[in-house]
Amino acid sequence: MADITASMVKELRERTQAGMADCKNALKEADGDMAKAVEILQKKGILKGMSKQGKIAAEGAVSAAVSGNVGVALEFNCQTDFVARGDEFKGMLRELTNAALAHKPADVATLEAVSVEGRTFAERINDLTARSGEKHALRRVAVYEAGEGSLLHTYVHSNHRIAVLVELVSSNVGHEAVKEFAEDVALQIASMSPKYLLKSEVPTETVDKQREIFSAQMDQEDAAILAEPDAYLERVRLKVIEDAREAGTEVADPAAEAQRLVTEDAKFKASLEGFVRAADKLKARPAAVRAKILEGKVSKWLTEVVLVDQTSVKESDKTIAKIQSEVAARVPGTAVKRFVRFEVGEGIEKGPAKDFATEVAEMAAQAG
Numbered sequence: 001m002a003d004i005t006a007s008m009v010k011e012l013r014e015r016t017q018a019g020m021a022d023c024k025n026a027l028k029e030a031d032g033d034m035a036k037a038v039e040i041l042q043k044k045g046i047l048k049g050m051s052k053q054g055k056i057a058a059e060g061a062v063s064a065a066v067s068g069n070v071g072v073a074l075e076f077n078c079q080t081d082f083v084a085r086g087d088e089f090k091g092m093l094r095e096l097t098n099a100a101l102a103h104k105p106a107d108v109a110t111l112e113a114v115s116v117e118g119r120t121f122a123e124r125i126n127d128l129t130a131r132s133g134e135k136h137a138l139r140r141v142a143v144y145e146a147g148e149g150s151l152l153h154t155y156v157h158s159n160h161r162i163a164v165l166v167e168l169v170s171s172n173v174g175h176e177a178v179k180e181f182a183e184d185v186a187l188q189i190a191s192m193s194p195k196y197l198l199k200s201e202v203p204t205e206t207v208d209k210q211r212e213i214f215s216a217q218m219d220q221e222d223a224a225i226l227a228e229p230d231a232y233l234e235r236v237r238l239k240v241i242e243d244a245r246e247a248g249t250e251v252a253d254p255a256a257e258a259q260r261l262v263t264e265d266a267k268f269k270a271s272l273e274g275f276v277r278a279a280d281k282l283k284a285r286p287a288a289v290r291a292k293i294l295e296g297k298v299s300k301w302l303t304e305v306v307l308v309d310q311t312s313v314k315e316s317d318k319t320i321a322k323i324q325s326e327v328a329a330r331v332p333g334t335a336v337k338r339f340v341r342f343e344v345g346e347g348i349e350k351g352p353a354k355d356f357a358t359e360v361a362e363m364a365a366q367a368g
Contacts, residue, residue, distance in 0.1 A: 002032030012037055035118070057135045058345040060084050062163035063097045064154035071152035072100040073165040074111075074141040075342045079134040089136075092128060096121060096138060104143050111141050142340040150337065151178060155186035161344040164189045170334040178334050181327045184314050185307075189341050194307035197336060202306065207298065214297040218290070225282050228275040233258055236268060307336065 004027045012023040030036035060077035076093045105111035112122035128136040144167050146152045151173040155164040164186045170178045196202050237258040244251045262272040303309040308321040328334045
């Protein structure tokens with residue numbers, strides 16, 4: 001049995017942030033082997049943190065950076081904003097970003113497998129989960145390698161919840177107009193969240209699905225318009241009852257009184273007639289007109305999700321395509337090639353919040 005010195009315990013504690021007693025016991029179990037002791041603590045930490053693996057890590061931070069001809073964007077998650085503001089979390093985010101720039105990983109798994117001083121990022125992220133009691137996860141990473149004639153530009157919002165990486169091509173990437181356009185485009189992407197660069201990139205099935213959604217919404221709106229005359233009569237009937245109650249009287253036939261009001265009272269009559277006209281107009285609407293309205297909604301949606309068709313946030317009277325053509329007239333070949341936008345937690349189903357009593361009960365059960 002190897003002698004376990006105070007300096008060995010101190011070193012293990014500094015490496016793992018585990019408790020002194022846990023470090024001493026791990027070193028005894030490992031017979032003084034530091035690497036094996038780290039592994040023992042890691043396994044124990046993972047075991048204690050296994051209940052966290054099912055938790056939803058929807059908070060965290062994003063980053064984007066460029067080094068030479070390589071640009072990266074990534075999202076690193078935890079469960080609460082409090083942990084995301086901590087130094088350990090921020091430090092890991094920086095390390096992951098730098099490693100992505102250096103190793104140009106094809107995906108999350110490749111970056112997680114990168115080893116630093118004998119430990120992979122996957123292992124170190126598991127350690128963070130075990131130490132903090134919150135699930136940590138590297139969610140996504142994007143890497144762009146720019147060739148000759150390409151310019152990479154990034155934008156990270158001040159709260160580190162939105163990051164953008166964009167690549168432009170140009171005959172002169174050093175031109176100030178090109179650099180300014182890159183900056184404006186990155187801000188546009190951050191602000192307006194386009195999903196595609198060009199309309200031709202939008203999958204047909206995605207357009208069809210959006211058309212279905214708009215059609216269903218139109219059906220609901222149409223049904224509400226057709227039902228509104230009867231709904232209005234019901235509201236008048238309820239008003240008759242309420243007015244009588246407040247006056248301390250009783251109306252023998254509220255429905256008949258409501259019908260009288262919409263027939264004789266000018267205000268009620270005008271309202272009902274307006275609803276009836278709208279319903280009659282809808283009933284007479286040709287199918288071709290409805291189809292045209294539907295396609296108009298789809299077209300408008302495409303201008304919102306396609307970057308070049310969006311209205312510029314900087315110049316509200318121009319589209320990005322128009323601005324791009326103006327820059328290209330000054331610097332030939334200038335165009336947006338591709339982009340990626342990450343926003344913390346987007347697309348993650350967080351699930352219903354638990355009440356305090358439920359959380360206390362769960363903690364008590366785990367403690368038991």
